[in-house]
Amino acid sequence: SQELEQSPQSLIVQEGKNLTINCTSSKTLYGLYWYKQKYGEGLIFLMMLQKGGEEKSHEKITAKLDEKKQQSSLHITASQPSHAGTYLCGADMRSGNTGKLIFGQGTTLQVKP
Amino acid sequence: EAGVTQFPSHSVIEKGQTVTLRCDPISGHDNLYWYRRVMGKEIKFLLHFVKESKQDESGMPNNRFLAERTGGTYSTLKVQPAELEDSGVYFCASSPIYLGLAGGEQFFGPGTRLTVL
Numbered sequence: 001s002q003e004l005e006q007s008p009q010s011l012i013v014q015e016g017k018n019l020t021i022n023c024t025s026s027k028t029l030y031g032l033y034w035y036k037q038k039y040g041e042g043l044i045f046l047m048m049l050q051k052g053g054e055e056k057s058h059e060k061i062t063a064k065l066d067e068k069k070q071q072s073s074l075h076i077t078a079s080q081p082s083h084a085g086t087y088l089c090g091a092d093m094r095s096g097n098t099g100k101l102i103f104g105q106g107t108t109l110q111v112k113p
Numbered sequence: 114e115a116g117v118t119q120f121p122s123h124s125v126i127e128k129g130q131t132v133t134l135r136c137d138p139i140s141g142h143d144n145l146y147w148y149r150r151v152m153g154k155e156i157k158f159l160l161h162f163v164k165e166s167k168q169d170e171s172g173m174p175n176n177r178f179l180a181e182r183t184g185g186t187y188s189t190l191k192v193q194p195a196e197l198e199d200s201g202v203y204f205c206a207s208s209p210i211y212l213g214l215a216g217g218e219q220f221f222g223p224g225t226r227l228t229v230l
Contacts, residue, residue, distance in 0.1 A: 033218060035221070042116070045221075099144065100158035100172065102158070103155045
């Protein structure tokens, strides 16, 4: 089983609609990083969350980390075609030496005009 | 400021051959990471350099993989001999400070797509 579960795996929404992507762990998350990837490109850093209950927003994207620090959500308001891509959550789980991120499988988002 | 760059962007080789991937981190970033994504799976950590030292190489699959970072600048990842299961996208990332600290986010390169036939 995976250490970090992302859902849904894929999502198709109409432009203007809101959507939420979830990232869940059975272990405490010491840091949760959201990235976006467009096909053939690298991962673009979106936001980092570290504290239980923390919430951050950038433009129309809001990320939250729950109080228990085991689940994070990424919410996009009024989606646009530019939001299309694959969203990945990466976690610092402090397993072994620090430095590595554990990733979820990603959520592929399509936004229909 | 230039981002993380990787070379080549694509590589197609035959089983048994050798391939060397290169990563140039963002200037001044002491921390350099290698990750890999094989088809259908999540991105997985391979190893972490702090300057020229290997901090964590727990994710390296086997001894066919050799990573170096001479002088603490760019890094290379050599696969010798390559096997079919080595196909995937190899990502490099760098960060100025350690994960877990504010500002410790990792900046990723575009990846090298490796195909082993």
